[in-house]
Amino acid sequence: MLTLRKFVAPEFVFGQGALSLVGRQAAGLGVRRALVVVDPGLFAFAWPDKVRESLEQAGVDVRIFSAFSSNPRDTEVMAGVGIFVEQACDALVALGGGSAMDCAKAIGIASANRLHILKFEGVDNVPRPGPPLVCVPTTAGTGAEVSQFAAITDAARKHKVSIASKTLIPDAALIDPEVTTSLPSDITAQSGLDALTHAMEAYVSNAHGPLTDLLAEEAIRLIHRHLLRAVVAPEDLEARGGMLLASLYAGMAFSNAILGAVHAMSHSLGGLLDLPHGQCNAILLDHVVAYNYEAAAERYDQIGRLLGAAIDAQAPEAERKAAVLATLRAFKASVGLSMGLSDVGVSPECLADLAARAATDPCLLTNPRPCGVAEIETIYEKACQSGI
Numbered sequence: 275m276l277t278l279r280k281f282v283a284p285e286f287v288f289g290q291g292a293l294s295l296v297g298r299q300a301a302g303l304g305v306r307r308a309l310v311v312v313d314p315g316l317f318a319f320a321w322p323d324k325v326r327e328s329l330e331q332a333g334v335d336v337r338i339f340s341a342f343s344s345n346p347r348d349t350e351v352m353a354g355v356g357i358f359v360e361q362a363c364d365a366l367v368a369l370g371g372g373s374a375m376d377c378a379k380a381i382g383i384a385s386a387n388r389l390h391i392l393k394f395e396g397v398d399n400v401p402r403p404g405p406p407l408v409c410v411p412t413t414a415g416t417g418a419e420v421s422q423f424a425a426i427t428d429a430a431r432k433h434k435v436s437i438a439s440k441t442l443i444p445d446a447a448l449i450d451p452e453v454t455t456s457l458p459s460d461i462t463a464q465s466g467l468d469a470l471t472h473a474m475e476a477y478v479s480n481a482h483g484p485l486t487d488l489l490a491e492e493a494i495r496l497i498h499r500h501l502l503r504a505v506v507a508p509e510d511l512e513a514r515g516g517m518l519l520a521s522l523y524a525g526m527a528f529s530n531a532i533l534g535a536v537h538a539m540s541h542s543l544g545g546l547l548d549l550p551h552g553q554c555n556a557i558l559l560d561h562v563v564a565y566n567y568e569a570a571a572e573r574y575d576q577i578g579r580l581l582g583a584a585i586d587a588q589a590p591e592a593e594r595k596a597a598v599l600a601t602l603r604a605f606k607a608s609v610g611l612s613m614g615l616s617d618v619g620v621s622p623e624c625l626a627d628l629a630a631r632a633a634t635d636p637c638l639l640t641n642p643r644p645c646g647v648a649e650i651e652t653i654y655e656k657a658c659q660s661g662i
């Protein structure tokens with residue numbers, strides 16, 4: 275309880291209509307020309323135009339960048355830096371999910387420091403902060419709008435690089451539930467499981483503290499209450515708002531308590547095989563809980579309760595563990611995420627390489643149970659099968 279803990283979070287505005295404040299926020303930061311980093315899938319919707327209108331009405335010039343992948347690559351980031359400099363932009367606005375926000379964060383620090391983005395790999399390796407950054411998340415899960423992290427794929431090595439620095443915290447986040455109504459059900463479910471993974475990994479992390487516990491517990495409660503509703507009824511604003519709030523809480527929890535083995539293993543899958551982040555987490559989550567359980571049994575029991583299980587603290591540990599796992603698997607199944615790694619194209623020949631890559635990921639440092647290459651490979655093997 276009295277262990278030293280620091281907590282960082284940006285300014286954010288939460289609620290319906292938050293997106294329309296982007297112009298006012300940018301103008302308040304003294305922005306003259308913003309590079310708006312937009313998820314290319316969003317041009318089918320009205321949101322990019324709304325962002326442009328709001329910025330232009332506030333006297334901010336707009337340039338658009340959307341040439342990046344769902345797992346943004348270093349080469350794409352550096353192309354964005356080229357446009358940012360060439361167009362004399364002085365700020366970034368991100369509109370999209372984790373890929374747009376991570377890409378915008380990366381363009382910011384690489385342009386401010388005149389360095390290649392891969393030079394910032396690791397913790398606290400960013401000498402100068404980037405230009406002002408305003409984030410408008412369109413998915414409920416990533417937490418990038420409040421976090422001090424970005425993940426960028428080194429295209430040559432096929433390796434997802436984690437960058438952690440206070441300079442990656444946006445200047446403002448505009449969190450608007452209405453924007454997420456355009457998300458299809460499968461992405462809603464995957465993003466929701468990403469948020470659940472953030473909350474769970476933060477809750478059992480070696481670096482957890484009272485503030486992150488509070489946020490993680492409430493995030494899990496909200497996800498249990500709202501995710502299925504948001505998947506089944508995409509227009510349900512109350513459910514969308516509940517999930518976006520959960521994502522915000524989980525984002526602040528993991529940004530400060532850090533993550534664990536699920537994210538280490540998921541980064542490896544995203545880098546080598548370019549698989550979607552939320553789906554990787556969803557597949558791996560219960561397998562990592564099965565491995566970690568004994569190292570944080572009471573905390574996992576509490577997670578089980580927040581997901582609706584009746585877990586008796588006096589019951590034998592093996593019984594409680596089985597109840598937590600069954601609850602988690604049933605929750606995944608309820609939102610259509612019971613597939614295994616084999617179902618998304620991971621072949622057994624890749625597992626040794628994936629495990630070696632995951633073993634170097636900094637997220638492992640806060641996993642409650644130590645985890646070497648052999649253990650990671652075994653977890654991958656178990657996660658290959660579907661329906662368990």
Ligand SMILES: [Fe+2]
Nearest residue numbers: 416468472551
């Ligand atoms: Fe994540």
